[in-house]
Amino acid sequence: MSWNDFYQRQQALAEVLDNARRDLAAAFATVPGPFRDVDELLAALHHKWMQQLTGRVDVALTDTESAPHGDRVEAVTRAWRNAAKENSGLRAALDVHADHPALDEPTAREHRVLAVAAGLAEEHEPPHDIARVGRAFLQLLRATPDPEQQARPSRLRKLIPSF
Template sequence: MSWDDFYRRRDALDAAVATACTHPDTQLPVVTEDPLAGSSMNAIEDLSTAEGVAQALHYRWMLLLTSRVDLALLEAERTGGDLVEAVTSAWHRTAETEPALRRVLDANPVPAASLAREHRMLALAAELACAGDSDENIERIGAALLGLVRSAPKPVAPRCSPLSGLLRKLALSA
């Protein structure tokens, strides 16, 4: 895929999200023709069906979510934090930074294979399942975790008192 193809595909997906947000009662918009006349449809041909658009949008979600989960797991490892909490907060932060994408994915059916990949990633990242477990069990555990993540209240960042800020500045100056 060339850079032109990449940008055409990105622009088509951005337009699909924008259209779906402004018209939530309609089906996901599909790409019927390339916006650049005379160029190939190869980069966006899989966006010609609502299922293809949903799959591409979920793939975008997974790229964003996986990177946040990886960072959260590294931080949890460094601080000795809880992995389930790290995965939960990463999911919530991704949903907060991409509200339009999350809203479109919630309002439209996503292919089962795409959801299964998300479930497996979440279960394995939180170490609630092992790579040696069956895919069905890993997916079931991941689906249960995602259900809990979505229903749980968003984590609240701990508030620092003014005294702790002053103490931190004093410690740094010593």
């Protein structure tokens, strides 16, 4: 792949994600030029997601290792949530196509990365078992409310005495 091809693919991905912010269904109605089909487009989008996610996971684990009471599960949870929040359009596009066969292997790889990074599985275990653990971890992560997103009582409410 030449640099020109790389930049064309990056521009096409940016356009798809920009269109997805406006109309998620319509964003995938046509496949942009540098991609042969939806399968290739989804694979590229998932690759972009994994770049965002793994960078945050690596930083979170490094910070956790230097903390006196570091929790790898919490670090990976925070990293995934931050990546999802900062790349909400990308995450939404992948979520809408979660059942697409082109995402089966990339999603299983993501699950394996999460399970191993969180310390819930070891790399020497069978890949399908690691992916199963990572899938369960991600389901729990998504089902649990983010404490940072929950509404906090206003300061005024704290000042009003209860009757």
